[in-house]
Amino acid sequence: MNLNHLSIFQAVAASGSISGGARELHISQSAVSKQLAEFERALGVLLLDRLPRGVRPTEAGRLLLGYANRLFAIEAEAAQALGDLQQLGRGRLAIGASRTIGGYMLPDTLAAFRRRHPGVELSLQVENTQAIEAKLLAGEIDIGFAEGIVSSGLLDYQVFAEDELVLIAAPGHPLASGAALSLAALAGCPLLMHEVGSGTRAVTERALAAKNIRLRPAMTLASTEAIKHTVATGVALAFLSAQAVRTELKAGTLGVVEVKGLRIRRPLYRVQLKSAWLSPALEAFLGFLPDR
Structure with a gap:
């Protein structure tokens, strides 16, 4: 017809x-x-x-x-x-982020975007870095944010911020006295870690391996909050993002243990499929990310 x-x-x-x-x-x-x-x-x-x-x-x-x-x-x-x-009067944006970014860095950005563009439906999935990459490759999310090590040639990684991992302990822990910990002493400390696939774990293991320290975690926990609460009991230490422990450090429920000769800094990545089309919603969202 x-x-x-x-x-x-x-x-x-x-x-x-x-x-x-x-x-x-x-x-x-x-x-x-x-x-x-x-x-x-x-x-x-x-x-x-x-x-x-x-x-x-x-x-x-x-x-x-x-x-x-x-x-x-x-x-x-x-x-x-x-x-x-x-005109961003409607649309949908699916975001995936690893724990530190999704839990402690993106919420303010999402809130600001929502206030400006209330017609766009936002969803945030918080997973480990490995899972975020898999969801991007499967087309389940439009953009990912990862804190781990670059691993896929099909994805484009752009650094959008930097972070530091710090060794945390309960305030009453013997190592939280203020004296810096030696690398040799660190090797004998029980550490809590995220599961395999976590960006924080991968970066920590690589940094320690560069100092010839190979650790077996005393306990593996899949939640950053669970790690913080367990460390607060005094049974072990853990490397976590400084972003993730700001509230606890300010409240005095956790403390930072300095390690001589060790500082773990890492880039945080914005991850997309190579040559992916930017929807109007995604293009607008990228404008809300902080400048490096």
């Missing part, structure tokens, strides 16, 4: 005359008459009764007009939706 013919038929039927349809479409009456005749021949039915004054849809014409009205209403709705999307 020729949609141009259908639009001419709809305009004429709605106006009740060939001349009225021609005025609405800004084309000549002869062109309208010719197109309508071609449309009726193609369909094999008479759509309009030609009256002394104007036209009137036949039974077939009334049937087709109902479909035409719905079709062009949907077309107008689609155009409006695309316009809204471009």
Whole structure:
């Protein structure tokens, strides 16, 4: 079915005359008459009764007009939706972030974006770095934020911030006295760690390996909050992001243990599929990220 013919038929039927349809479409009456005749021949039915004054849809014409009205209403709705999307009146943005970034760095950014663009639906999935990369490759999220080591050639990694890992202990722990810990003493300390696949764990292990320290974790916990609470009991130490322990350090429920000759800094990455299309929502969101 020729949609141009259908639009001419709809305009004429709605106006009740060939001349009225021609005025609405800004084309000549002869062109309208010719197109309508071609449309009726193609369909094999008479759509309009030609009256002394104007036209009137036949039974077939009334049937087709109902479909035409719905079709062009949907077309107008689609155009409006695309316009809204471009203007960020609607849309959806799925974000994945590793624990430190998702739990302690992105919430303020998400809140600011939401205030500016309330029509965009936001979702945040907090997983370890390995899982974030897998979700990006599977197309389950639009953008990821990772704190681990670059591992996939299919993904584009852009540093958007930096972080430091600090060794934390309970305030009453013998090593929290203020004296710096030697690397040899660190090797004998029980440490809590995230599971394999965690960016924090991968960066910690690499930094310690560079100092010839290879540790087996005393306990593996999948939650940063669980690690902090366990460290606070005094049974072990842990390396965590300084971002993740700001509140506890300020409150005095955890303390930082300095290690001689060891400082663990790491880049934090914004991760996307290479050559991925930036939706209007994603492009706007990137503008809310802090400048390095």
